């Protein structure tokens with residue numbers, strides 16, 4: 001493809017803005033030169049936000065109905081960044097219209113919808129259409145570096161993994177009700193941040209084979225109803241009425257992975273932890289820890305260092321680690337890294353695939369990966385509904401049971 005690639009983003013909320021910025025920057029990352037990228041439209045049902053975001057991020061126009069984006073001849077690539085329950089209708093409509101689609105996680109808010117979307121993606125692939133899901137954290141250099149250290153034998157086989165994703169966006173009872181608080185058990189914190197954490201855990205330790213100890217809690221049971229447009233965690237004018245919170249504020253479970261075991265814990269009511277994602281992996285040859293609040297480093301302990309020099313040491317990420325050399329504008333050691341850059345690398349990988357460039361970045365996760373992710377979350381919900389019993393997952397035909405490849 002040498003014609004310009006026209007891009008649109010549907011959903012101008014928190015993550016939508018990260019997508020808008022990412023499409024701007026993606027062509028500037030890495031060497032292969034992409035065809036020109038045209039920033040065409042921002043779509044949001046709330047017009048003031050769509051209009052303002054289009055101006056801020058330099059998109060040519062805004063739309064209030066996704067169908068206008070599906071019908072537009074000058075748009076090739078679309079990010080879908082709206083509430084999970086809306087993904088299916090919009091994604092299927094876009095794929096039918098021949099658009100390449102990057103859909104946010106989790107793929108949907110029901111397995112039925114997710115499976116239908118994967119089937120639609122398969123049909124679209126026959127027409128050369130790309131459909132991918134944004135499990136953004138695989139682009140974090142620290143997590144990609146850990147995967148390399150496991151896969152190349154430096155750390156060796158995973159023995160156990162501990163992960164937590166604590167957030168505080170719902171920790172105040174004054175935060176209004178929104179789509180995040182509606183749905184069946186498991187569609188709350190588990191789907192929202194647990195989908196990321198589960199994906200990361202499998203990225204490092206292989207597919208989940210069994211979950212147990214599922215436990216959900218809804219600690220803030222009523223929330224005020226917003227009088228207007230409300231975004232994640234933001235205060236908004238309220239009507240004076242309240243709505244019942246339907247899903248989980250907190251979730252935890254244990255898992256048996258392709259290699260090793262582990263426990264995962266997620267929250268949206270963890271005051272003081274706006275984005276507290278921490279993963280620690282204990283392996284045959286040592287251990288490693290990554291903390292989203294210090295994303296430019298990993299803590300590494302290698303048994304071969306011996307007892308006198310052993311223990312955790314800080315490794316600052318730089319050009320020797322994934323996604324830095326040749327990718328960042330300044331790709332020198334010690335320049336740092338931020339969460340918004342993960343969206344940029346994700347967008348770049350998507351454009352590499354659409355444009356068919358030589359030497360592309362590793363592809364984004366597929367809709368089938370998105371279905372698998374939701375199957376794990378559904379198994380956690382089944383475990384939680386039955387006192388924490390063990391639930392076995394069927395192995396995927398292409399099961400990622402050992403981590404042996406690079407990022």
Ligand SMILES: NC(=O)c1ccc[n+]([C@@H]2O[C@H](COP(=O)([O-])OP(=O)(O)OC[C@H]3O[C@@H](n4cnc5c(N)ncnc54)[C@H](O)[C@@H]3O)[C@@H](O)[C@H]2O)c1
Pocket residue numbers: 010011012013014015016043044045046049064065066080081082083084086104105106134135136192229230231232
């Ligand atoms: N990858 C990540 O790190 C990450 C981070 C946050 C959110 N997400 C995902 O992104 C998606 C959106 O989350 P968010 O936090 O940005 O939500 P949000 O509530 O902040 O924004 C959603 C926006 O969608 C708009 N909208 C609603 N219905 C629409 C429709 N039919 N057409 C167009 N726009 C519509 C709303 O007006 C709102 O502005 C979710 O799937 C979420 O899980 C991913």
